[in-house]
Amino acid sequence: MTAYGVLRSEWVKFRSIRAMLGCLAGAVVAAGSYGYLFGMAAARDYLAAPAADRAAFDPTETAFRALVLVGVLISAAGALTVTSEYASGTMPVSVTAVPRRGLLLAGKGAVVALATLLTGPPLALLSLTLSQAALAARGVPSVGPGDPGVPGALLGAGLFTGLIGLYGMALGFLLRRSAGAVSLGTFLLVLPGMAGLFPEAVARWIVTWWPSAAGARLFAVHPGTEGLAPLAGAGVLAATVLGLLCAAAALFHRRDA
C-alpha cells in the first residue's frame, strides 16, 4: 500500500459513483438559482428601503448566500463516498485491499477534499454572477468578480466547500448510512438559518459560533465588525471538521468492517 496508490484507488471509486454527478449538477443548479433568487430578494429590499438604509447596502452580502445551500449538496457528496461503500457491501473488500484503515480514510479524504475544494470557486462565481445580474437588472448597485475583496472570497469559498466535503465524509464514516449522514449533515448545516426560532441570546451565539455560520465568514467580502474575523471563522469550522474526522477515524479503526 502506497499513499499514491491508495489515492488513485479512491479516485477510481469516486468517479464511478453515479450520485456524485447528481450532487454536482444539484450544486450547480443551487448555486445559480439561489444566487439569482437571493439577488432578486435583495433588490426588492433595496428598492423598498429608505435612502439612509440604501447607503449601507452591501451587494456582496447576497453574492454568496447560496453557498450554504450548495454546502448541503457538497456535504452529501462527501457522505456518499463512504455510505455508498457500506450500502453496496464493498467496504470489507476495500478494507482487505487497504487494511491500514487510517490510510484508507486519508486517501478518501484527500480525494473528497480536492474535488470539493476545486468545485467551490466556480460555484461561488456562478452564484456571484447571477445574484449581481439580478441586482443590476433592477438598477441596484452590484459588484463584479474583479472588485476588491471578491477574488479572496471566491478562494475562501473553495476552502469552505473543501471543509464541508470532509465534514460530509466524516459523517458518512460515523453513521454509515446515506439517509442518516445526509439528513443529519443537512440539518446541522442549515441550523443557523433557523436561528430566529431560538431566544435572542442563543440565536446570537448560533449565528456567530455555529461551525457552518462561522465557516461562511470565509466568503465574506466586507467582514465588518460583527461576527468572527474570516480566519477565526474558518478556524472554528476547520476545528469542528478535524474533530469529526478524528472521531470517524477512531470509530472506523475500532469497529468491525
Added chain:
Amino acid sequence: MIELRQLTKRYGEVAVVDGLSFDVRPGAVTGFLGPNGAGKTSTMRMILGLDRPTSGSATIGGRRYADLPMPLREVGALLDAHAVHPRRTAFDHLLSLAYGNGIGRRRVEEVLGLVGLADVAGRRPGGFSLGMKQRLGIAVALLGDPPVVLLDEPVNGLDPEGIRWIRTLTRSLAAQGRTVLLSSHLMSEMALTADHLVVIGRGRLIADTGLEAFVRSAARQAVLVRTPDAPRLASLLREAGAVVRPGAGGGLTVTGLSGAEIGGLAGAHGIVLHELTPWRASLEEAYLELTGDSVEFASSPAGAVS
C-alpha cells in the same frame, strides 16, 4: 500458511468462534465445513482483519493481515459475491483495488480474462447474473496472484459448469503450491475438491484431518452381504461379535467385521455368498454424523410438516 491460535470472537455473551486453533497448509485444498452459523465466515473475516478477535490470533506466514505491506499480493479472498458497487464497471472495481496494492491495469485485464469476464469488463455489475458476480469475486481474489486464497462458499448458486470451473481452479491453485481455504455446504463437491478438512460447530473445532481419514473415522464401515442362508450366517456373525441388521433387498448389513473376515467365516461353514460389498459412507454421511450435535438451526423431520 494460515495459523489460528485460540481464535475467539464474542458478541456479548455468545462466542461465535470459540478457541479455534488450526493450520491451513500450502499445496492443498483445505475444506472448511460446519453447519449454518458455525462461525466459518466469522473466522475468515478475522483472518482478513475485518473483525477484531476478542482473543487469540490469526496469522498468515507469521504476520497479522493488517501488517502485510501489499495484502492482495499475499492473500486473496472471496467473502461475498454480492459486494460490488452496482454502477462501477467490473474493470473499475478491480482497478480500484489494484492501485492500492501496486498492481497495474495489465494484471486487471489478465485476471478478467482468467475468470472469463473479458467481454463484460466495461459493463456495470448491477446487471450481472450471480455466476458472473461470483467470477468477479474470484477475479478480486486472484488479482494479486496471491499464495494464499480464502473462498467463502464460492460455488453458491453456480451452475454445474461453474461449479466444475471452481473445482478445477482450486485444485490447480493447490497444485501450484498455494494455500487454499474453501468453505462450502455442498458435500459431494467438497469430496471432489478438498484434500484436508477442518470441521467446526458452534465455533469450536470438531475435526482437523485428511478427507479420507475423516470419512473413515466418522462413519461406520459396513459390509453388505447377500446369501440364501441369511439366518444362519447372521447368527454366526453375531457370535463373532458383529452387529447385523437386515439390509436392502433381503441382504444383511454387517458392521464390526471386515469383508475378508465375513467371507472367511462363511467359507468355513460352507455358506454360499451371492454378494459381499464393502460399503463406504459418503462425506455427507460422515459430516452429518459428526456435526449432528452442533447444528443450531435444525429442521424438523419432513413428516412434521402437515
